[in-house]
Amino acid sequence: MLTLVGEDRPGIVAKVTQALYRAGCSLGEASMIRLGGSFTIMMMVRGPQTPEGLTQVLAPAVEELGLRLHIDPVAGGLHRHLVPNVQVRVTGADRAGIVAQVTGALADAGFNILELESDVAGDPQRPVYIMSIQGYSGQTVEALQQAVAGLGAEGMRIDISPVETLIG
Amino acid sequence: MAVLDILTLPDERLRQVSAPVTRFDAALRDFVADLEATRRAGPAAVGIAAPQVGRFERIIIVDVSGKKRVANHGYLVLVNPEITHWEGFEMGREGCLSVPDFTGNVIRATRIRLAARDPQGAELQFEMEGFEARAVQHEMDHLDGLLFVDRVVSRRTDLFQRKVYQKGGEPR
Numbered sequence: 001m002l003t004l005v006g007e008d009r010p011g012i013v014a015k016v017t018q019a020l021y022r023a024g025c026s027l028g029e030a031s032m033i034r035l036g037g038s039f040t041i042m043m044m045v046r047g048p049q050t051p052e053g054l055t056q057v058l059a060p061a062v063e064e065l066g067l068r069l070h071i072d073p074v075a076g077g078l079h080r081h082l083v084p085n086v087q088v089r090v091t092g093a094d095r096a097g098i099v100a101q102v103t104g105a106l107a108d109a110g111f112n113i114l115e116l117e118s119d120v121a122g123d124p125q126r127p128v129y130i131m132s133i134q135g136y137s138g139q140t141v142e143a144l145q146q147a148v149a150g151l152g153a154e155g156m157r158i159d160i161s162p163v164e165t166l167i168g
Numbered sequence: 169m170a171v172l173d174i175l176t177l178p179d180e181r182l183r184q185v186s187a188p189v190t191r192f193d194a195a196l197r198d199f200v201a202d203l204e205a206t207r208r209a210g211p212a213a214v215g216i217a218a219p220q221v222g223r224f225e226r227i228i229i230v231d232v233s234g235k236k237r238v239a240n241h242g243y244l245v246l247v248n249p250e251i252t253h254w255e256g257f258e259m260g261r262e263g264c265l266s267v268p269d270f271t272g273n274v275i276r277a278t279r280i281r282l283a284a285r286d287p288q289g290a291e292l293q294f295e296m297e298g299f300e301a302r303a304v305q306h307e308m309d310h311l312d313g314l315l316f317v318d319r320v321v322s323r324r325t326d327l328f329q330r331k332v333y334q335k336g337g338e339p340r
Contacts, residue, residue: 081271083263164299165271166262167265168265168303168306
């Protein structure tokens, strides 16, 4: 698992992936997104190199683009998707602790987060925190709603709905 | 009845535009039976389209009646379907027999009006919404050589709850 972070600019993905391609690596699942002013990459890479060798392969791109690189050997593989069956949307006036409270209540109910995206919107004087979670739960939506019921009073709007994946 | 082979990505034939059905005969009805057997043989599909089994005619099957709490018209065979009206849009997660091991979020119309023919050639009209309307739109895309992967969107485009409009266009 390769993690790269640096100040956002055009060409980061192209330069990094070209270096990997030339070194004979294959890419798997990846998440690449601009967060704040930074561009972040988390990417599954398979190749003949050791982690040290991979660091060398990427060194020119890392240096030129001012990236920070982290490599974790992982045992994971492709085709291990879990399909989410529950979506949780949270909005509220921004304050510390929203994520901790909501995900804490969900974790206690056995909810497994598969994807979480969050953002701060609104104007800088009145920021609004927005979070969208997709995950898997063996419990009903009603049970999860019960689990977070106490948090509504904290000024958050929490919407939990089933995700019915259509196969056609 | 026979279970037919399903074409999967990157098979270029899935990109073909299918032709309208002109003969509503026993051969068509036999094919529909095979298509339904194929849908049922796979992993819990709520619909299937003829081009997914390599027959490039405008025929789809949709049946969402197995889903809990979903408004539906039961088992539907729709020949030469046309959407005559649509309103609203919402995001939902989709997968496809022709795209194994991948699901993604797609925006579809919430409510549609639909004209089609049945396997005998009789005219059909439906108003449908939600999951059933989504299934019809997903299957109809196959008839035009489109797959849901052509329409996948990031959840970031839909972080806000949509406004819900009542009939007449007034925000609730």
